[in-house]
Amino acid sequence: MSQDFSSYNNPIISHDAWEPSHCAGGSAAEPGPLQELIRLMGGDPSEVTADAEDFPLRYWRVRQNATLLHEGATAQHLFVVRSGSLKCLKTLEDGYEQVMTFAQTGELLGFEALHCGRQPVAAVALEDTTAYALPIRELPELRRRYPVLDKALQMALSRQLVRAADTAEMMAAVASDVRLARFLLWTSARMGEMGQSTRRILLRMGRRDIASLLGVAHETVSRSFTTLAEAGYLKVENREVELFDLDRLRQRARSTRWLEEESATRRAQGERQSKVGASWRPVVASNRQVSVAA
Amino acid sequence: MSQDFSSYNNPIISHDAWEPSHCAGGSAAEPGPLQELIRLMGGDPSEVTADAEDFPLRYWRVRQNATLLHEGATAQHLFVVRSGSLKCLKTLEDGYEQVMTFAQTGELLGFEALHCGRQPVAAVALEDTTAYALPIRELPELRRRYPVLDKALQMALSRQLVRAADTAEMMAAVASDVRLARFLLWTSARMGEMGQSTRRILLRMGRRDIASLLGVAHETVSRSFTTLAEAGYLKVENREVELFDLDRLRQRARSTRWLEEESATRRAQGERQSKVGASWRPVVASNRQVSVAA
DNA sequence: CGATCGTTTGACGGTGCTCAATCACCGTGG
């Protein structure tokens, strides 16, 4: 299984050329693969017991533009992104590629297939990417043997559901530049979670993919970029984006429906919350409920 | 990692008026509550072992317009809808209620909260509704004791992810009547899954909620209804909808982008697939990938 | 029966989709 570069860049491959790459089971120096996996998924690596040395963990390499998950393929593996990034998309009946979300390090891929046996969404690498593979057949056994893995999986699943809600929230805005602003803030926040800069962003995806995610034409994405740039919120050069003022950008991203006056002097006071997290609105009331014995 | 158990975080409503209603632990005549739960979630009730008699399962009653899950509330229970239906929504910063999805019998609610400890989405009953409650605290124990429940939960989670993709697919269409057509087909299919008529539908939600889900103004939903009705696809009377020709409606729902000619005589041959399920497209190729040893 | 809410329909204006042209970038090969 030495390097097989023959198939690289060959656009007409009839069958799949992936190969799982063995991950040497954790030498004494570096952390074991299971620990690494748990850490990626946001769990606590210190909970990994010593008997995890023989944990059969492999990861796959996927080149840019290669597809890790094929739409309609039978489900054989669950993946956890180890490095790189991907786009998850659904090919609609007319051939239009609807991007569902972008996946980064630590995210779970392929779980949707448990339900119907086949992959409902595809995953295509936006850059050279590696992903840990968990064989679905062995999953019950693995979860039984390693409770910490089980816990991390539940966490990752929960996070996936939250991500889906994020996507919907981005598309909820009416104005296209507001959608783009939300997308940029979303991306920025996720870069921050990974310890990278929240202000200088390198977009790994093209305008067309962003447009698909946001539900607009790709020309509109271009126009929205220049609109936001001319407004002084950011500087954009091809795929490199620099966000100048996150707070003002958030203000822009807030406007849903009834496009409120650009002036923004309306309530320029204490609005310091970090978008997600702080200050849950206290439920506006108007909820009437009862209880009845069964 | 430390969870915030500081009781009810809600400053306005001091306490909630819900009450769990005891579910008598399964008499000999009717199936046990666990069997019922597994069946609802799409699992195999026959796998329920005999020792499940003492399974501590309760369900809650929620009146129409009452909220089962409060946005921002601390996560205490997972719910599985037993009867009725709900809307899941996120209240955005400006007060706009973004509907994420509609939940019906068998669907899982509240799992998103595992990730952040608080509910990111609210769930409001569209009609009088009952839902089984699983205390999150006891969840690990329950999953360990009843593997069949664990399996069903994984299934339900997978299904939730698929549902999220469905929602995005609906919003992907450009034309508003296409969005509405997709929504109606989606609803129709889910009614079919529950053994109800796929042609006569009683919508439990208002136009405003549909509009929010589809990302359009509620007046536009009204207009799209009349458009589809005038085209002969359906008959609508308030919330009662009758779909006349599902196949032609599917054809209408197919058009994404470049609104293709209404003529539809283009490819009117074998297009009999049931939208979801049959005939997975065989992956169009153009994927290049390689493998490298780690 | 009146009040409130939900639904429908109309008119108008603006936003964004479509169709195009242009430019920048890149790897290839003359």
Add this chain to the structure above:
DNA sequence: CCACGGTGATTGAGCACCGTCAAACGATCG
């Protein structure tokens, strides 16, 4: 070195569609 084609990003012009505002109508419930 520069033509060459291909891809991706930007910008422009035109116009249909949909969001907004408004009013009328209908349903439901007290």
